[in-house]
Amino acid sequence: MKRIVRFLACLAALAGLAFWASGALPDPHAIDLSNRLASPSLQHPLGTDHLGRDLAARLVWGALPSLAAVALVLSGGLGLGVLAGGVMALGPRALRAGVQWLAETALAVPTLVTALVLSAAFGAGLLTVAMALLVTSWAPYALAVAALFDRIRGEPYWMASQALGARPSAAIVRHMLPNAWPALGALAGADAGRAVILVASLGFIGLSADTGRPEWGAMIHEYRMFLFTEPRLVLAPILTCTLVCVALHGLLDRGAAKARR
Amino acid sequence: MTAMVATARGVGRLALSWLAVVATVFVLLRAMPGDPVEVFLAQTNIAAGPETVAAYRARWGLDGPLAAQFLQWVLGFVTFDWGVSFETGRPVAEELAGRAPYSAAIGFGGMALAVAGGFCLGFAAAHRPGGWADAASRVLAVAGQALPAFAVGLVALWILGVHLRWINAFGGGVTERILLPVLLVAFFSIGSMARLARAGFHDVRRSPYYLTALSKGRSRLAALWFHGRAAGALTLMAGLAPELAWIVGGTAVAEIVFGVPGLSERIVQAVANRDYAVIQPYVALVALWVICLLQGARVLRRALDPRIP
Numbered sequence: 001m002k003r004i005v006r007f008l009a010c011l012a013a014l015a016g017l018a019f020w021a022s023g024a025l026p027d028p029h030a031i032d033l034s035n036r037l038a039s040p041s042l043q044h045p046l047g048t049d050h051l052g053r054d055l056a057a058r059l060v061w062g063a064l065p066s067l068a069a070v071a072l073v074l075s076g077g078l079g080l081g082v083l084a085g086g087v088m089a090l091g092p093r094a095l096r097a098g099v100q101w102l103a104e105t106a107l108a109v110p111t112l113v114t115a116l117v118l119s120a121a122f123g124a125g126l127l128t129v130a131m132a133l134l135v136t137s138w139a140p141y142a143l144a145v146a147a148l149f150d151r152i153r154g155e156p157y158w159m160a161s162q163a164l165g166a167r168p169s170a171a172i173v174r175h176m177l178p179n180a181w182p183a184l185g186a187l188a189g190a191d192a193g194r195a196v197i198l199v200a201s202l203g204f205i206g207l208s209a210d211t212g213r214p215e216w217g218a219m220i221h222e223y224r225m226f227l228f229t230e231p232r233l234v235l236a237p238i239l240t241c242t243l244v245c246v247a248l249h250g251l252l253d254r255g256a257a258k259a260r261r
Numbered sequence: 262m263t264a265m266v267a268t269a270r271g272v273g274r275l276a277l278s279w280l281a282v283v284a285t286v287f288v289l290l291r292a293m294p295g296d297p298v299e300v301f302l303a304q305t306n307i308a309a310g311p312e313t314v315a316a317y318r319a320r321w322g323l324d325g326p327l328a329a330q331f332l333q334w335v336l337g338f339v340t341f342d343w344g345v346s347f348e349t350g351r352p353v354a355e356e357l358a359g360r361a362p363y364s365a366a367i368g369f370g371g372m373a374l375a376v377a378g379g380f381c382l383g384f385a386a387a388h389r390p391g392g393w394a395d396a397a398s399r400v401l402a403v404a405g406q407a408l409p410a411f412a413v414g415l416v417a418l419w420i421l422g423v424h425l426r427w428i429n430a431f432g433g434g435v436t437e438r439i440l441l442p443v444l445l446v447a448f449f450s451i452g453s454m455a456r457l458a459r460a461g462f463h464d465v466r467r468s469p470y471y472l473t474a475l476s477k478g479r480s481r482l483a484a485l486w487f488h489g490r491a492a493g494a495l496t497l498m499a500g501l502a503p504e505l506a507w508i509v510g511g512t513a514v515a516e517i518v519f520g521v522p523g524l525s526e527r528i529v530q531a532v533a534n535r536d537y538a539v540i541q542p543y544v545a546l547v548a549l550w551v552i553c554l555l556q557g558a559r560v561l562r563r564a565l566d567p568r569i570p
Binding site: 104105107108109110111112113116117119120121136140190193194197200201204205206207217220224227228231234235238241242245246249 | 278286289290292403406407408409410411412415416418419422423502503505506507509510513514517528529531532533535537540544547551555
């Protein structure tokens with residue numbers, strides 16, 4: 001629970017930072033050909049790109065699609081996963097086996113391929129990315145919740161609550177969810193990182209939502225021809241992307257390796 | 262006899278899973294607004310009459326009810342008649358056949374390296390918990406989850422191609438086209454594979470038969486290898502599904518970063534142009550590859566541990 005609060009606080013801080021930066025930094029679209037490939041200075045903290053646009057401003061604006069994807073995937077994946085896990089643990093027998101098979105199959109679906117197919121069908125965009133991630137990301141939550149439920153069923157407090165006649169929904173809210181938070185938080189950390197990376201990967205391939213708008217992956221693709229002459233242009237978005245992933249992992253995924261493996 | 266029946270059942274179940282995946286994608290692509298024939302004709306700037314549209318529909322297998330289209334497509338796929346690309350007009354089977362070997366080599370090579378390397382690293386990590394192998398596997402596992410693959414590929418190109426001048430970046434021998442992508446794909450999976458194998462080996466260290474082997478005078482290394490290798494392989498195989506999904510995606514990214522003329526480049530182009538005739542067989546191939554590997558892992562697990570149903 002504390003971890004979730006900390007995560008939300010950091011998200012809010014990031015949003016605040018972006019809000020401040022949108023006023024303080026130069027316009028990310030302003031082209032200034034007389035000031036091409038400028039080195040970092042006070043006016044341009046990270047320098048400018050091949051069109052004279054401010055790199056720092058573009059990095060900050062590029063955070064929007066990634067963070068939006070993280071929010072969409074975390075809310076959707078958690079919701080769907082807990083629901084499916086509940087069905088797997090408590091639902092009718094026939095449904096249980098079906099959902100379990102679906103979850104195990106979904107684990108092996110390559111996210112990038114799903115994203116490609118969905119972009120072919122619905123057009124590239126943020127919602128497409130989120131949907132592609134959802135196809136796989138609900139399954140680990142569901143399996144974790146179901147496994148946890150199997151364990152809790154043998155605990156005395158669960159039997160006591162059953163003997164006292166607690167309704168299933170109340171029992172889930174009171175006993176299962178609090179126990180599930182650590183494992184679910186760990187999975188959420190991995191999911192959040194994956195969302196950031198997938199948004200960047202699709203942007204790099206050229207399937208980002210809007211090629212005109214700054215986006216980390218699209219920036220890396222655009223600047224990759226300067227990799228040999230101006231590595232700063234490529235390394236800045238890469239480092240930003242990695243830092244955000246590591247931060248998300250650290251926030252949500254503390255000790256996940258120990259818990260899972 | 263029962264073994265044969267079981268095998269036939271298993272194959273039937275696999276075929277059903279494959280059909281389900283392929284049918285989902287088939288319906289999804291066809292249910293979308295935007296008729297490929299009209300898009301194509303609009304690009305050519307020809308004022309097409311209804312008979313031209315009908316002719317194209319028939320040629321691309323877009324006429325008739327959906328179920329009939331699907332049946333026709335599956336029969337065509339199985340007999341390697343994969344139709345023509347909406348975009349280039351060339352046979353899809355021919356276009357993909359030239360590219361598939363690259364993708365297969367990268368995907369299979371990457372997976373084999375990740376499994377073999379992860380197994381060995383996991384063994385070393387379990388042999389000395391807290392040692393260098395343990396630390397390395399942990400760092401690799403975190404790196405595999407937190408670094409974007411394409412970025413690592415680009416930085417590798419920058420360092421190897423510009424600073425060290427070991428390779429000809431974007432040029433083209435076997436090193437650039439196969440070896441580097443294979444290493445990139447393996448790099449991202451090897452860490453989590455090693456952690457999985459380590460968990461399997463580590464459980465053995467606490468078991469009575471391991472202690473018995475030690476008390477008989479076997480060295481710790483020999484005892485861990487002799488009694489632990491099946492357990493290590495077992496947990497590794499059990500965790501293959503999520504890794505496999507990563508490897509397929511990672512192969513695509515590696516191909517694009519290193520400019521390999523594999524399947525992915527063509528697919529991205531097809532996605533941009535909504536060339537369903539190319540996307541459909543690609544998905545069918547990927548589904549086949551994933552399903553076969555998962556089944557292979559399951560068979561191997563059963564061979565390693567007969568208790569698994």
